[in-house]
Amino acid sequence: MISDIHGNAEALRAVMQAEQDADASIFLGDAFLSGPQANETLELLGELNPSIAIRGNHDDEVLDPRIFRGWPAEWVALNEWILADLDASAVPCIESLTDAGAYQFDGLSAYLHHGDLGSRDLAAVPDAEDHVFDLLGGGSDADLVLFGHTHVQFMHKIGDRTFINPGSVGQPRCGVLHACYGVFEDGVYEARQVQYDPAPWLAALDRIDVLKDFPDFKSWLSAGLLTGYGIGKREPWTRYADQGYA
Numbered sequence: 001m002i003s004d005i006h007g008n009a010e011a012l013r014a015v016m017q018a019e020q021d022a023d024a025s026i027f028l029g030d031a032f033l034s035g036p037q038a039n040e041t042l043e044l045l046g047e048l049n050p051s052i053a054i055r056g057n058h059d060d061e062v063l064d065p066r067i068f069r070g071w072p073a074e075w076v077a078l079n080e081w082i083l084a085d086l087d088a089s090a091v092p093c094i095e096s097l098t099d100a101g102a103y104q105f106d107g108l109s110a111y112l113h114h115g116d117l118g119s120r121d122l123a124a125v126p127d128a129e130d131h132v133f134d135l136l137g138g139g140s141d142a143d144l145v146l147f148g149h150t151h152v153q154f155m156h157k158i159g160d161r162t163f164i165n166p167g168s169v170g171q172p173r174c175g176v177l178h179a180c181y182g183v184f185e186d187g188v189y190e191a192r193q194v195q196y197d198p199a200p201w202l203a204a205l206d207r208i209d210v211l212k213d214f215p216d217f218k219s220w221l222s223a224g225l226l227t228g229y230g231i232g233k234r235e236p237w238t239r240y241a242d243q244g245y246a
């Protein structure tokens, strides 16, 4: 089970190599934006061909760039560049992603949700309140709820219900440069991480010429990858890092 690749093909390749014996895969959303290796990620996702693939908030932006046009100029420039460079086959790939809902796999029933509940006050992080996790279950009484979006690898239990975030493949936020994911084997879940070489990602970032106009932003993106603090070394991510989350 993978989530939140964000155009980091090196990270996805490392997961696929580590788990090449897997029978099937589940993807929980956020495939390409806003990473520099969107086309390589598209190719690898095609190879992986997940049996269930849920649409994330950054996947919507591929189909409707109006979503990000009001963002800060550096983000608009980066996203426009990635979308202009992205192979046309990304559109049917994104269109094939499905909505949150009840799914079956490996003899298990689960409610799958990208994890975006529409507000930062409703972030499904390890210390979120119970009502946030209830919302992730989409009103179902599913015993197992799988989600991504917050880029923290954790499992949370409320009564008989288990909520699992496999963490982010391409943009972890808890201070370690690695790819996070999870594996179900005979119905038992295990959280895993794998190391990878960041050099090709950094080289791909260098090829995005519009970032020359935003050198501080480019440095911030690079530092985010290399330090494992994907969107900055700050609260609450430093707290989750201190608590041992990946």
Ligand SMILES: [Fe+2]
Pocket: 004, 006, 029, 030, 149, 150, 151
């Ligand atoms: Fe994400």
Ligand SMILES: [Fe+2]
Pocket: 029, 030, 056, 057, 058, 114, 116, 148, 149, 150
């Ligand atoms: Fe997301």
